[in-house]
Amino acid sequence: MRFVDEYRDADKAHALSAKIAGLCEPGREYRFMEVCGGHTHTIYKHGLEDYLPERISLVHGPGCPVCVIPMGRVDDAIHIARQPDVLMTSFGDMMRVPGSGGNFFDSNAEGTNIRMVYSPLDALKLARGNPDLRVVFMGIGFETTAPSTAMTLLRAAAEGLRNFSVFCNHVTIIPAMKAILDSPDLRLDGFLGPGHVSTVIGCRPYEFVARDYGKPVVVSGFEPLDILQSIYLLMLQLAEGRAEVENQYSRVVPPEGNPVALRAIGTVMEPRPYFEWRGLGFISHSALRIKDSYAAFDAERIFDLPGVRVADPKACQCGEVLKGVLKPWECKVFGTACTPETPIGTCMVSPEGACAAYYNFGRFTRQRVKEASGA
Amino acid sequence: MCLAIPGEVVEIDALRPDLATVAVSGVRRVINTGLLGDAPPAVGDWVLIHVGFALSKIDEAEAKAVLDFLDGIGQSYQDELAALKASRIE
Numbered sequence: 001m002r003f004v005d006e007y008r009d010a011d012k013a014h015a016l017s018a019k020i021a022g023l024c025e026p027g028r029e030y031r032f033m034e035v036c037g038g039h040t041h042t043i044y045k046h047g048l049e050d051y052l053p054e055r056i057s058l059v060h061g062p063g064c065p066v067c068v069i070p071m072g073r074v075d076d077a078i079h080i081a082r083q084p085d086v087l088m089t090s091f092g093d094m095m096r097v098p099g100s101g102g103n104f105f106d107s108n109a110e111g112t113n114i115r116m117v118y119s120p121l122d123a124l125k126l127a128r129g130n131p132d133l134r135v136v137f138m139g140i141g142f143e144t145t146a147p148s149t150a151m152t153l154l155r156a157a158a159e160g161l162r163n164f165s166v167f168c169n170h171v172t173i174i175p176a177m178k179a180i181l182d183s184p185d186l187r188l189d190g191f192l193g194p195g196h197v198s199t200v201i202g203c204r205p206y207e208f209v210a211r212d213y214g215k216p217v218v219v220s221g222f223e224p225l226d227i228l229q230s231i232y233l234l235m236l237q238l239a240e241g242r243a244e245v246e247n248q249y250s251r252v253v254p255p256e257g258n259p260v261a262l263r264a265i266g267t268v269m270e271p272r273p274y275f276e277w278r279g280l281g282f283i284s285h286s287a288l289r290i291k292d293s294y295a296a297f298d299a300e301r302i303f304d305l306p307g308v309r310v311a312d313p314k315a316c317q318c319g320e321v322l323k324g325v326l327k328p329w330e331c332k333v334f335g336t337a338c339t340p341e342t343p344i345g346t347c348m349v350s351p352e353g354a355c356a357a358y359y360n361f362g363r364f365t366r367q368r369v370k371e372a373s374g375a
Numbered sequence: 376m377c378l379a380i381p382g383e384v385v386e387i388d389a390l391r392p393d394l395a396t397v398a399v400s401g402v403r404r405v406i407n408t409g410l411l412g413d414a415p416p417a418v419g420d421w422v423l424i425h426v427g428f429a430l431s432k433i434d435e436a437e438a439k440a441v442l443d444f445l446d447g448i449g450q451s452y453q454d455e456l457a458a459l460k461a462s463r464i465e
């Protein structure tokens with residue numbers, strides 16, 4: 001119970017915990033999915049599961065954009081980086097994601113130039129400063145990040161930069177949630193909606209979950225109290241027989257989202273017919289590609305991509321973890337063959353990945369304690 | 376890269392009004408505020424920053440709360456700050 005000792009609002013947390021417990025119907029089990037990797041991080045870091053009745057379990061969703069990039073896309077990125085005069089750029093989190101023949105660091109050891117950047121605008125600056133290099137930015141992320149890539153591409157177009165392009169791997173959250181809701185091996189009672197994605201898309205896109213699937217969604221902030229409060233709101237909806245989209249994070253998330261960001265995405269990107277998610281397989285309309293009108297900035301068209309589909313390693317159970325069917329430590333290679341230093345699957349790479357978050361912080365959750373005591 | 380971090384706007388670029396200098400945990404860096412559209416931030420405002428762009432304006436109390444949260448998560452925040460320090464947006 002580190003959370004109790006360390007957290008300044010421990011009293012409020014206890015009060016919420018009691019209110020949540022009071023809403024549990026006898027004999028009923030509850031499963032809520034937190035879609036966002038940031039939430040997973042907070043839950044493990046603060047041991048929030050210890051604050052919940054045993055009958056409520058939290059299932060970690062596919063909300064870490066690094067974790068869902070399939071091996072074939074990593075290989076494609078390395079293929080681009082191997083072309084003459086290419087300077088490939090990507091966020092630091094991508095550097096350790098394994099492809100079929102190694103990660104970006106391994107590739108650099110063999111001569112490619114793949115550099116970490118903080119922002120796509122840093123990649124743009126590299127393009128301006130290195131006119132004889134072809135600078136490619138590997139865009140990854142959900143709707144939180146896609147507007148930044150789109151704005152950068154628009155800027156490159158306005159400046160008439162000829163040596164900048166985007167390898168677009170942006171994914172969208174709604175089709176992924178729908179795929180999870182349709183997956184037969186998972187029964188959920190509701191969702192904690194992602195906070196930052198929602199600053200861009202707003203709350204309306206989640207309405208299908210309430211309307212078509214009859215399950216509540218509460219868009220949640222990232223602090224421990226936000227998450228407990230959101231679980232309380234989910235429980236309250238269930239107790240009152242409601243299924244609605246609620247906004248616990250209204251201090252940051254406007255219900256209609258960010259129209260400027262949505263416009264930027266819509267100007268340069270469009271949905272792909274389908275996209276492969278690591279572990280989850282192909283999901284239709286679940287990712288974005290560059291529109292024809294910006295083809296000159298689309299690395300997929302500039303460079304001939306092998307586009308080979310690479311099967312996930314046999315030992316890897318990321319798919320089950322991403323769907324919330326398995327807890328991270330139930331994977332056969334968790335913490336043995338697969339660690340943050342030598343990840344086999346992507347959930348171990350980014351700090352927001354469920355396996356990495358659990359590996360770093362999760363050793364004292366209630367299941368672990370029970371296992372350790374042989375109960 | 377999934378983190379959004381709060382920064383206080385300390386300067387707006389006179390020639391490029393979509394660029395602002397922000398102070399984040401003692402680091403000063405230029406970010407782009409174009410996503411805030413026709414409600415650009417003023418000096419003294421707090422914004423949530425994600426990969427070099429201001430994602431939304433927040434009040435000071437929220438900024439403080441997010442900073443507490445980030446301090447609590449440790450290494451990934453340090454990594455994000457290190458990445459931000461290396462950033463040279465213009």
Ligand code: SF4
Nearest residue numbers: 318331338345348355
């Ligand atoms: S332990 Fe490694 S291989 Fe297993 S699910 Fe997690 S990331 Fe994937």
